[in-house]
Amino acid sequence: MNKKAGRPRIEEVARRAGVSSATVSRFFSRRDLVSDKTAERIKKVADELGYRPNRLAGSLVTRRSRLVALLVPALTESPFNAMIEAIVDALGERGYTAMLGLTGNKYENMDKVIETALGLRVDGIIVTGVINDPATRTALRSEDVTVVETWGLPLAPIDCAVGFSHHEMGRMTAEFIQRRGYQFPLIVTARGSRAAQRRDGFVSEWAKLTAADYEDIQVDIPYGFGQARSVFRQMRSLATQPDVVICGSDALALGIIVEAGRAGLSVPDDLAVIGLGNRSIAGDMRPSITTISIDGHRIGQEAAKLFHDRAEGKDDGQRIIDVGFQLIERESA
Amino acid sequence: MNKKAGRPRIEEVARRAGVSSATVSRFFSRRDLVSDKTAERIKKVADELGYRPNRLAGSLVTRRSRLVALLVPALTESPFNAMIEAIVDALGERGYTAMLGLTGNKYENMDKVIETALGLRVDGIIVTGVINDPATRTALRSEDVTVVETWGLPLAPIDCAVGFSHHEMGRMTAEFIQRRGYQFPLIVTARGSRAAQRRDGFVSEWAKLTAADYEDIQVDIPYGFGQARSVFRQMRSLATQPDVVICGSDALALGIIVEAGRAGLSVPDDLAVIGLGNRSIAGDMRPSITTISIDGHRIGQEAAKLFHDRAEGKDDGQRIIDVGFQLIERESA
DNA sequence: CTGAAAGCGCTTACAG
DNA sequence: CTGAAAGCGCTTACAG
Numbered sequence: 001m002n003k004k005a006g007r008p009r010i011e012e013v014a015r016r017a018g019v020s021s022a023t024v025s026r027f028f029s030r031r032d033l034v035s036d037k038t039a040e041r042i043k044k045v046a047d048e049l050g051y052r053p054n055r056l057a058g059s060l061v062t063r064r065s066r067l068v069a070l071l072v073p074a075l076t077e078s079p080f081n082a083m084i085e086a087i088v089d090a091l092g093e094r095g096y097t098a099m100l101g102l103t104g105n106k107y108e109n110m111d112k113v114i115e116t117a118l119g120l121r122v123d124g125i126i127v128t129g130v131i132n133d134p135a136t137r138t139a140l141r142s143e144d145v146t147v148v149e150t151w152g153l154p155l156a157p158i159d160c161a162v163g164f165s166h167h168e169m170g171r172m173t174a175e176f177i178q179r180r181g182y183q184f185p186l187i188v189t190a191r192g193s194r195a196a197q198r199r200d201g202f203v204s205e206w207a208k209l210t211a212a213d214y215e216d217i218q219v220d221i222p223y224g225f226g227q228a229r230s231v232f233r234q235m236r237s238l239a240t241q242p243d244v245v246i247c248g249s250d251a252l253a254l255g256i257i258v259e260a261g262r263a264g265l266s267v268p269d270d271l272a273v274i275g276l277g278n279r280s281i282a283g284d285m286r287p288s289i290t291t292i293s294i295d296g297h298r299i300g301q302e303a304a305k306l307f308h309d310r311a312e313g314k315d316d317g318q319r320i321i322d323v324g325f326q327l328i329e330r331e332s333a
Numbered sequence: 334m335n336k337k338a339g340r341p342r343i344e345e346v347a348r349r350a351g352v353s354s355a356t357v358s359r360f361f362s363r364r365d366l367v368s369d370k371t372a373e374r375i376k377k378v379a380d381e382l383g384y385r386p387n388r389l390a391g392s393l394v395t396r397r398s399r400l401v402a403l404l405v406p407a408l409t410e411s412p413f414n415a416m417i418e419a420i421v422d423a424l425g426e427r428g429y430t431a432m433l434g435l436t437g438n439k440y441e442n443m444d445k446v447i448e449t450a451l452g453l454r455v456d457g458i459i460v461t462g463v464i465n466d467p468a469t470r471t472a473l474r475s476e477d478v479t480v481v482e483t484w485g486l487p488l489a490p491i492d493c494a495v496g497f498s499h500h501e502m503g504r505m506t507a508e509f510i511q512r513r514g515y516q517f518p519l520i521v522t523a524r525g526s527r528a529a530q531r532r533d534g535f536v537s538e539w540a541k542l543t544a545a546d547y548e549d550i551q552v553d554i555p556y557g558f559g560q561a562r563s564v565f566r567q568m569r570s571l572a573t574q575p576d577v578v579i580c581g582s583d584a585l586a587l588g589i590i591v592e593a594g595r596a597g598l599s600v601p602d603d604l605a606v607i608g609l610g611n612r613s614i615a616g617d618m619r620p621s622i623t624t625i626s627i628d629g630h631r632i633g634q635e636a637a638k639l640f641h642d643r644a645e646g647k648d649d650g651q652r653i654i655d656v657g658f659q660l661i662e663r664e665s666a
Numbered sequence: 667c668t669g670a671a672a673g674c675g676c677t678t679a680c681a682g
Numbered sequence: 683c684t685g686a687a688a689g690c691g692c693t694t695a696c697a698g
Contacts, residue, residue: 393675
């Protein structure tokens with residue numbers, strides 16, 4: 001209706017309630033500092049007027065925006081969404097609002113997005129993944145924001161980090177595969193530092209445990225079912241056929257199982273398949289998919305808490321939280 | 334390092350560049366108003382100091398935050414992510430920043446999230462889905478924000494909307510099924526207004542086209558593969574076995590196909606399956622999944638554009654954009 | 667428990 | 683093309 005009415009300001013509420021704007025301000029931010037009868041009058045007037053404090057003005061003077069930038073590569077086919085949800089929720093409970101920045105799957109927009117966040121004077125930046133560019137790391141260290149890195153464990157975090165060791169995940173996968181007696185694994189690795197760490201962890205452990213060979217195929221993005229056909233085709237043209245495929249996502253694992261079925265291969269007897277993520281599809285698929293569970297929700301909660309503790313000055317050590325992961329043994333491997 | 338150094342202010346840049354703060358301000362917002370040699374000096378000083386305008390302060394005086402709230406039910410197992418991505422990108426290109434608000438799958442946090450957005454003085458609110466609560470609609474109309482509703486076509490949008498007709502989608506599905514000669518459809522409907530509209534569209538058209546019966550099963554969230562087992566089980570206990578299942582998502586359709594395969598039913602001969610969304614899995618599955626394609630990316634782009642046009646005052650009609658949808662006939666039905 | 671006053675860091679008519 | 687000045691809407695020592 002009257003879109004142009006203009007919002008009431010604190011001064012207006014103060015005048016009608018017969019108090020100063022300082023008192024109204026206190027009513028909204030520190031209720032306990034105001035007497036009950038004054039509070040009642042203010043509340044009444046504020047409600048009538050539909051007064052809502054302008055956070056922009058408030059942040060300007062307090063120098064705290066209560067804004068936190070969430071930096072995430074993408075939202076579609078992304079393994080990070082449970083974490084993002086948890087962060088937004090946990091932040092909201094603490095009075096913070098999330099600003100969403102898309103960095104691109106190759107982090108190509110990282111700098112631009114950080115620039116936006118800093119312009120908004122966010123109190124914190126929670127990054128999905130570890131920031132690789134040293135220049136960006138250095139720049140961020142000198143800024144007045146708390147940075148939380150997630151989904152990995154940097155040796156020297158910018159401020160703090162919560163995640164798990166991709167290298168250890170690869171190592172443990174090699175151990176599992178060896179224990180199961182598979183002879184010739186195929187690793188499907190995405191181009192990216194996290195996948196590379198898992199691969200390294202796998203390769204070095206595999207060499208330690210067995211003299212057997214292994215094969216690996218690189219894909220652009222490991223999250224999609226869509227890569228399954230091409231991966232399967234490449235696999236079939238290998239000189240030695242692998243007996244187990246290690247996938248970068250449950251969706252890819254599912255796709256491989258579908259392709260295998262169509263080619264007349266039985267899973268896991270002719271070909272075992274291992275997923276990553278423990279999305280609900282992993283448990284629901286037939287055969288159910290052996291996978292590694294990552295607790296994105298937990299990472300998100302810890303990340304929000306870590307940020308908050310530091311923002312409140314409760315904690316300023318260089319914390320690194322390892323939430324670990326869990327191998328879920330099911331039918332596919 | 335010196336986290337507490339405090340950011341340089343515009344006055345500092347002005348002093349060192351030997352100009353007034355007004356000129357520095359103009360350099361950053363309206364470069365053309367500043368002479369080249371002055372601009373050069375300002376740029377040099379600003380770079381040295383690492384000056385970055387405080388958007389909070391700027392927004393306070395211009396009364397434009399360049400912030401847009403994106404309201405979305407959830408991020409996991411969500412069909413809206415491609416739209417959200419497109420919105421964030423399109424908004425970014427236009428100089429706007431996205432604030433993320435999670436409304437919950439049943440919109441239970443809608444009011445709280447809107448309150449947060451209004452406190453931040455966002456210039457716009459882009460809602461995933463149509464806001465159902467009449468009180469909220471009324472309240473929003475009197476606020477000084479542009480509201481864009483998406484993923485549906487409200488009869489009387491708060492401001493404007495971009496989406497498609499769920500009713501028409503249901504109608505078209507009935508037509509397709511009848512044309513294919515299926516006799517006894519089972520609709521799997523989520524509890525929610527969009528799904529209800531599709532169901533209504535289906536049911537009324539089906540009654541028009543045939544005297545045949547139909548069955549329907551309600552599920553909580555239609556997006557997951559996970560509901561497939563329970564739906565399939567319920568289906569098997571029906572007196573008459575359906576010859577086609579209409580699913581609320583491709584993931585559910587995929588799950589039904591898997592369950593059918595396990596039960597020895599051939600798809601589509603014994604049981605046809607129709608998905609919704611045309612996610613990549615639909616095309617990659619064996620058999621490939623007949624589904625309805627919704628162009629979330631397009632909806633996102635149009636939504637951002639609609640918002641921007643209105644924010645710039647270029648357009649203030651009550652626009653409704655119908656992006657339609659497309660039935661993709663594949664192997665599963 | 668409350669108020670007067672200064673100030674957060676910008677932008678923008680207005681005047682030149 | 684540039685500057686002085688007012689003001690955006692709050693919060694917070696400080697004083698009472």
